[in-house]
Amino acid sequence: MLDSGENLWLGLSPSPLLWLAITLLAYHIGERIKAWCKDAAWASPVLIAIVIISVLLLVSHTNYKTYFTGAQFIHFLLGPVTVALGVPLAENIGHVRRSLGSMIPALAIGSATSIVSGYFITLACGGSLPIALSMAPKAVTTPIAMALAQEIGGVPALTAVLAILAGILAAVAGEPLLRFLGVKDWRAHGLAAGIAGSGVAAAQVAGRDPLAAAFSALGIGLNGLVTAIAVPIFVALA
Secondary structure (H helix, E strand, C coil): CCCHHHHHHHHHCCCHHHHHHHHHHHHHHHHHHHHHCCCCCCCCHHHHHHHHHHHHHHHHCCCHHHHHHHHHHHHHHHHHHHHHCHHHHHHCHHHHHHCHHHHHHHHHHHHHHHHHHHHHHHHHCCCCHHHHHHHCCCCCCHHHHHHHHHHHCCCHHHHHHHHHHHHHHHHHHHHHHHHHCCCCCHHHHHHHHHHHHHHHHHHHHHCCCHHHHHHHHHHHHHHHHHHHHHHHHHHHHC
16 A cells, blocks of 8 residues: 555656756755855766756656656756857957967867777776777767767767766866866866866856856867767777
8 A cells, every 4th residue: 555645756756847846956955055065066066966866766766758758848958058158158259269279279189088088998997899989979068979979889878978977077076176286267167167078067167257158168069079070080090
């Protein structure tokens, strides 16, 4: 016999609005925890929300398809939000022009390092070729990463997970690492977040400084373009 609480959950769980509300609440909890931790980089609202939702899905035995029925509205908003990053980019276009000389080598080195290291480290650790191919495009935004994985023979679903994990890792460790190395320029922080952690890490720095938001948007776009060209060429030569 199910008790009243379980009956209530079973009645609500198929509702799309329930999972939409839970997703928003989980992120709000993440924001509160981050504020309570005085904006510590490791207290990423995205990571906290993922943990909360994952636990609820496991406990309630809810499959991803049911969850996504409610969360798809937030998924739809990812596109407009990414485009909105172009606003601080346009407002700081002068800084971008003046930084091209140092930005282009950083972009090339960052993209190449991500592709090559992910591929060869996976093989060196005993991973299969499809897993290594799934690792290669992990640093770009998830839709591009999945499309590239499909094209080169990787596993798109695995690449999506790796791209999100890379974004969380960059959001949690990127800023503290750069500050430890003495890098205080928000242009560097933003570009590094966009190249290494795509939207997840970009969101982490975008709220801290408009210049960081501009360069993170630029990092996302340019890294996506460079990686989309470089990964098939690298795989063909590897």
